[in-house]
Amino acid sequence: MPGTRSSGLLALGGIALAAVLTVVGHLEVNDNLNPWSLTVSDFAVSDRGGVIDTAMAVLAAATLVLLPALRRAGAGRLAGALLVAWSAGLMAAAVVPTNEPGLPMDAAAYVHRYASVVAFLALPVAGWLLARRLGGRAAGWVRGLVLTSLVLAAAMVWSAYPGDRLLIGLAERLLILAEVALLAVVAGILVRREIGEVAVPRLRDHPHLTELAVPARQREVTPARGA
Template sequence: MPGTRSSGLLALGGIALAAVLAVLGHLEVNDNLDPWSLTVSDFAVSDRGGVIDTAMAVLAAATVVLLPALRRAGTGRFAGALLVAWSGGLLAAALVPTNEPGLPMDTAAYVHRYASVVAFLALPVAGWLLAPRLGGRAAGWVRGLALTSLVLAAAMIWSAYPGDRELIGLVERLLILAEVALLAVVAGTLLRHPARRDHGVVAPNERRAPASTGCHNSMIGEVTPARGA
């Protein structure tokens, strides 16, 4: 399906652009910011409205581009709703800033935090639900990345509360890397193997039995005389 391939290509382009912008956002900030102990949001607030915020918005848009193609592949409503939650959480985090590092959290910072939590948890669960529709090696990659993301999300929650933010910046960046990779695998699979309604995305090495086999066997049974007749 040309539309499905176009969706995959546009989404991959958006993911790549978001990755480049995020890297640039880290290079342009104050040298006093420590990426191991400070989150991406801490970097973004130092350059409000800059490239990191733009990267989050671009990544949200890239996900939205995939939704029609995934719907044609027969993905369930719950998986689609989770992808919308991921996109909405990213967009909310981009629009509503957290507080400056070291300052007490205000209402905007709490909105930013919980929008990020929703996004980080929604995508791996959506990926796990999408995996059976992707087929082949893509399904295994998506499941592995989904589990990795959930483990890293749990580690980040531990660091944010009882862990006294120990290495929270490193854990969050690994989490983002795993989730962006998951999204890229989904987009790449749609680009290489078009979605088929009610059958998901079928890899070339997945062979289906001919539809007429059952009917053919039935006809053989009908015309073959019974033993002893």
């Protein structure tokens, strides 16, 4: 389906642009910020409305571009809703800033934190559900990235609470890398039209194709007994 491939290509372009903007955002910040101990949000708040916030918005938009194509491919409503939750979480985190590093958290910082938590958890679950629609290596890659994301999310939670923020910046960046890679794999599958029902219409949606699915020898008319 041309529309499906176009959606996949557009999403891949958005993902690539978001990645470039994030790298630029890290290069342009104050040298006193440590990427190992500070989160991406800590970098973004030092440049409100800058390239990192823009990168989050672009990534959210790239995800939404995939939704119609995934629906056509037979993805369930729950997977679509989780992808919307991921996009909404990214947009909220981009619009509502966290607090400056070292300052006590205010209401906006809590909104930012829990919007990020929703996003980080929604995408892996959506990926696991989408993997059921894939075949071969594609499903394996998606499931592997889902499990990697969940392990890294657990490491980030440990660092944020009992770990006294030890290497929280590293854990978060690895988590983001795994989740963006997951999204890119899904988009790449749509480009290659490897989701089972993208290329093959569902018979229940096209009754006139049912006959074609029956082997020719079974469609032969059996002579009436005694004829």
